[in-house]
Amino acid sequence: MQEVIFKKKVSKGSRFNQVYIPKEMEKKIMVGDLVEVKLLKKHLDIYYHNQKRLSEFKEYLAKNIFSELMQFNGIKNAFIVGSFLYETTYNDIDIVVISGKENKKIEQILTERFNQKFHIICFSEEKLRLLIEKDPIIRSMFSQYLSGTKINLNYKSCVDKNHIQFLLMMPEDLLEIELSSKIYYDNLRRLKTIRLFLENKSLDNPQIMGEMKKGIDKSLLRKIKNNGEINKEELKKIRNIIKNDIKWVKKTI
Numbered sequence: 001m002q003e004v005i006f007k008k009k010v011s012k013g014s015r016f017n018q019v020y021i022p023k024e025m026e027k028k029i030m031v032g033d034l035v036e037v038k039l040l041k042k043h044l045d046i047y048y049h050n051q052k053r054l055s056e057f058k059e060y061l062a063k064n065i066f067s068e069l070m071q072f073n074g075i076k077n078a079f080i081v082g083s084f085l086y087e088t089t090y091n092d093i094d095i096v097v098i099s100g101k102e103n104k105k106i107e108q109i110l111t112e113r114f115n116q117k118f119h120i121i122c123f124s125e126e127k128l129r130l131l132i133e134k135d136p137i138i139r140s141m142f143s144q145y146l147s148g149t150k151i152n153l154n155y156k157s158c159v160d161k162n163h164i165q166f167l168l169m170m171p172e173d174l175l176e177i178e179l180s181s182k183i184y185y186d187n188l189r190r191l192k193t194i195r196l197f198l199e200n201k202s203l204d205n206p207q208i209m210g211e212m213k214k215g216i217d218k219s220l221l222r223k224i225k226n227n228g229e230i231n232k233e234e235l236k237k238i239r240n241i242i243k244n245d246i247k248w249v250k251k252t253i
Contacts, residue, residue, distance in 0.1 A: 005038045040242060049153075050204060051085055051144045052158035058084070061114065065095070066148035068113055072106060074099045076125065080146040085154070087207050089170035098125055128153075134160040136191060137167065143204040159198065161253045171242050182227035184238050188212060191197060191245040198252050215241050 021029050062080055067080045071113050083093035093116055102122045110118045131138040132155045142153055169186045192211040196203055
């Protein structure tokens with residue numbers, strides 16, 4: 001923890017930033033005296049949104065991540081989102097940072113400090129608000145989160161036809177080109193998220209996973225989630241689901 005020390009004159013009846021003097025020291029420390037205040041232990045807290053309590057280890061890690069992030073100049077708030085919240089095993093910790101400028105050192109410093117992989121996304125407050133309103137993927141990301149300070153992100157959704165069509169570009173490409181199976185999984189999830197968004201339904205992970213399981217057997221879904229090899233018949237099944245979802249979305253918007 002970075003050492004924090006400041007000096008201040010003792011005042012009487014000050015409305016802001018008061019430092020309380022213990023009663024037994026009232027005769028030793030008087031109004032006008034110059035005192036030094038040193039931070040010995042940082043109070044850590046986190047705020048849950050639509051998220052069940054984490055394990056003791058994860059909560060301790062999250063608190064310390066937020067504490068570390070607040071050492072950076074310009075960071076107004078930070079959020080932990082993604083699989084860290086609901087998966088037993090996770091590849092990295094996804095963090096959204098609210099800041100006026102991007103700091104490329106954040107990821108490196110957090111990795112060295114906590115020996116974990118991090119994925120950092122930086123937004124301004126206005127940019128984040130716009131994306132939560134119109135982008136199903138970002139809105140889904142913020143259906144569950146932890147934050148370092150209490151904040152209300154309950155923005156109304158709006159359908160931006162051009163933006164939805166932009167989000168369909170990658171799934172459409174997968175009808176023609178062959179890539180690793182994990183990419184098909186990610187884009188199936190994207191399409192199901194878009195569909196739920198247009199239906200004005202919950203975008204949390206259990207709801208999306210429920211949609212993912214429709215029309216595809218559990219073994220194949222598990223295989224592509226883990227980037228396993230798939231045969232031509234399995235690829236055909238996945239593409240048919242993608243094709244039908246794209247058709248539904250285009251018809252709906």
